[in-house]
Amino acid sequence: MRGLLLRLSALDSDAASAVRVISFFDVLVAQHVGLERLVASTAQLAECPAGLSVPETGVWLRMDANGTSLAAAPPPALSREVDGGRVWLERGGDPLPLDEIVLERFAIAAAVLLGETRAKLSGLDDPALVELAISASAGDAERSRALHLLGFSPLTPIRVLAVLDGPLPDPPGPQAAIGSLHAVLSPADATVPTGHPIGVGPVQPAMRAPQSWRAATVAARFTAPGVIDSIEWDDLGALGPIAQQLHTSDIRAIPDVQALDRLAAEPGGQDTLDVLTAVVATDSVRKAAALVHRHHSSIAPRLARAESGLGFAVDTPIGRFRLALALSLRRLRDSAG
Template sequence: MKGLLLRLSGLDADAENAVRVIGFFDRLITDRASLDVLVRSTAQLAGCGAGVHAPAQGLALRAEPDAGVTASGRVPAGAAVRRLEGGVVVWVCREGPPTPLDDILLERFAIATAVLLEHTSVPLPALGDPALVELVLSEGIGTAERSRALHLLGLGTTARLRVLAATGADLPGRSAAFGDVRAVLTADGPGTAPPGARIGVGPEVPALDLARSWQAARTALRFTADAEPVVWSDRLGSLAALAGRLTPADLAEFPDIQALDRLAEEPHGDDILAALTALCATGSARKAAAVLHRHHSTMPARLARAGSVLGFDVDSPTGRLRLHLALMLRRLRDAGPSEVDTAPNG
């Protein structure tokens, strides 16, 4: 501190601005700001890139003045740095010459990082895998906390992973339960579902983006059915967008869904709906019969009955498209809002 005061006294006209810099970082410390906020605020104050690199804790954060915080595994060449204990480095990287206040800014950035890093590093090591998985999937935490949780799980921030949303089975992998739905982190797809299980498959993303994959996996899970227990979010297309815009009450008003409900209430209605689902999955009545282990001669009557109730030819190309849309939206209606969609973490 004595050295800092000596430098302040030598700044003359800039002394007032230097005091403001100190107060700026002191407020961040007092408010116990997150490391994300600290790095972003430093970049905005400096008007250039700024970052924290703490490899032992799985942290590598950077921000630009006009952008959010991202993960970055290296300190840029030519950056001005301060080194802290434990291999932690803070830096600012300016394209032009340094300003008179850069030295003070960097020092206060280092002090604030040391204080806030201590605050944020206490709880996580005591957590088990499920709690860490919950942190990784939460939409309400910053890049710093998510990076550290991934580090404690033994995962890199740039690893390519996806999330499975599963019910009715305990799948292998790092996982956490959200009500009846289990989130599973994996590098691969699930293959086939175990008996009685349903699985929504999220897209493959960088590990820091797993919250997005988890959200998509939950949406895909709503489209699953006994006849189609595994649904990949990547393959839903526009259906995924409809899931967030149509309520069960909205879907219940669709005439084609109402017609499917009438079919389901008829004798052998479940068999007819199974035949329609197989028809959409295979593209032909003969292949659908094979999937259902029925003789192909039984299919025409089922399809004719379905067509008479629905009001269109279900075995034509346009009819199968319309039928498939109605079947998928009926699943969405029957699934209702996912239990985890209303959970605090998103």
């Protein structure tokens, strides 16, 4: 059926062509396809982006001609009302002769399938809806409706937070336990809570919550409870994508990480690592000492012993970089699981 509408319109819009379009949508309804399949099939038929929006229930879908989900406000388009919302085609240039009948049958099919799916999310509480919103396996129709029930529009800019020691007592948005983490859907302009190890995902339209959540879980692995609380994915730069590719065995073989492991195994080793973490998180020994609640005079001899074990000075630009990278990789390794 791909490209059927363009081929039929290139001939004419006679009754036989219209019947084939009607049959196309009748088959989709008879198969009880999901709303995502309906929108994707319409976009493929018309060879232009298509969409479906029902504000009352939160359903919002937009697909291109390749069936790829789009998460951006659509341009002005040919549209038809349907069941409290509308369907549309984003045809560049003049409409084709069969566009009107496509919109009509698209709207009819959407009304039927909306009726079949209207009750699917009834009875779910906020945590279940949050889990659905960030699930990469959920369909766009389910996600948009879950977001609606949580108070977000599909295009609302949000950041997903991955909290290591959740739940948060006063979260900036709805939260749910996801494995050993807690996920929080936070408006983009909300303040990230302090005093908790939190990975902060990048700002995305709410429909892209799974991408923000995945990035947040990586960022959370670079936190150092009590020393470095929140880490933003955007601040990781190249380290974030690299972290998604590294295996723990690769990290374990890095000499600078091995040197940190030896320091950690010494008496007071964790305290030494906390001091080193504070050194790279601040710009002076005094600030580092304050961060770990030590007097600055006690930091210098500990740093000297640490530098001896590491084999490089930590007060030079390259030394600070090596130390920051080694500490980050070690935290990444230890948080794998």
